[in-house]
Amino acid sequence: MNSGNYRLTILLFFLSLLTSVSFGQSNDTISDWDGITREWYVSTGISEVVSNPAPDAVNPSAGCFRVVTGTGMYDYMISDLDEAVSFELHPHCRLKVLAPQSGGNVTLKFENYNNTSSHEIVRTPVPGQWTELDYDFSGVALTDLTRIVIFYDFEGTASGISWYIDDIIRIAAEPVELESNLPIVVISTSGVPIPDEPKIDGTMGLLDNGPGELHHTGEPVNDYNGNLGIETRGQSTQMFPKKSYAFETRDNSGENLDVSLLGFPAENDWILYAPYTDKSLMRNVVTFDMGHKTGNYSTRTR
Numbered sequence: 001m002n003s004g005n006y007r008l009t010i011l012l013f014f015l016s017l018l019t020s021v022s023f024g025q026s027n028d029t030i031s032d033w034d035g036i037t038r039e040w041y042v043s044t045g046i047s048e049v050v051s052n053p054a055p056d057a058v059n060p061s062a063g064c065f066r067v068v069t070g071t072g073m074y075d076y077m078i079s080d081l082d083e084a085v086s087f088e089l090h091p092h093c094r095l096k097v098l099a100p101q102s103g104g105n106v107t108l109k110f111e112n113y114n115n116t117s118s119h120e121i122v123r124t125p126v127p128g129q130w131t132e133l134d135y136d137f138s139g140v141a142l143t144d145l146t147r148i149v150i151f152y153d154f155e156g157t158a159s160g161i162s163w164y165i166d167d168i169i170r171i172a173a174e175p176v177e178l179e180s181n182l183p184i185v186v187i188s189t190s191g192v193p194i195p196d197e198p199k200i201d202g203t204m205g206l207l208d209n210g211p212g213e214l215h216h217t218g219e220p221v222n223d224y225n226g227n228l229g230i231e232t233r234g235q236s237t238q239m240f241p242k243k244s245y246a247f248e249t250r251d252n253s254g255e256n257l258d259v260s261l262l263g264f265p266a267e268n269d270w271i272l273y274a275p276y277t278d279k280s281l282m283r284n285v286v287t288f289d290m291g292h293k294t295g296n297y298s299t300r301t302r
Helices: 283-293
Strands: 009-012 016-019 028-031 047-051 063-068 076-080 092-098 106-111 118-123 130-136 147-152 162-171 184-188 200-207 225-233 244-250 269-273
Touching (some): 092 106, 106 130, 130 162, 200 244
Parallel strands (some): 016 184
Antiparallel strands (some): 047 063, 063 162, 092 130, 092 162, 106 118, 184 200, 225 244, 244 269
């Protein structure tokens, strides 16, 4: 932004704002051994990609991953992910397991790089047939977990027994359903809390069908759909349950990007203003409107 022509545009917080949710969030397949896989370390040293030994309605896939138990209680397979998981964006993780007739439990764990932070869930598959296990991590607030660990035959001690793993998928959160006659702004920071400062990276989608028109989160965004840097705004107002935010629209390189939002002139510095103590929601609008009518420059609002 040109420091000699500083302009900060105010958006009154009349519009509907959803944070840390995105339009079109999709499932993330970690490994399916039919074209999508990654490097896995297996604690027993015995593993291989094999043909599906028992295709059925639950798992008709051609390939899967075979692991073999050892004498210890905690046989596992582990892989480093490309980035930290967000349980807000992907609250569930599912995998398919073909357990032996002797049965056993399967624990799914996400942990950070040195296992000082983690969360795990235990599930029990049906012995002798493919079972899809669902692990619900909803509400887990940890944001530094970059490894996935699968303990097959958890706490079992029988060695030399084959287990088959397939279709490890992180399931996207259901889209938030909202219908409003106000524009809808959807901001995602991938589960990272928005700080006072500095601004953190995120994305924003803006749906604006025009004054008086209905807006629904199932519609594609039609105004802005791109990157931003965002932080909370204010001093004492940060104690209020409804926050104000300052954000910059940015290009793919992280540089400021002048864009027009909601019909305002192109700019890169914006404010989402939350008039928590102004129950009329009109003080700033009236003030700036009076300024305009005196013939002086005043910040635009909507």
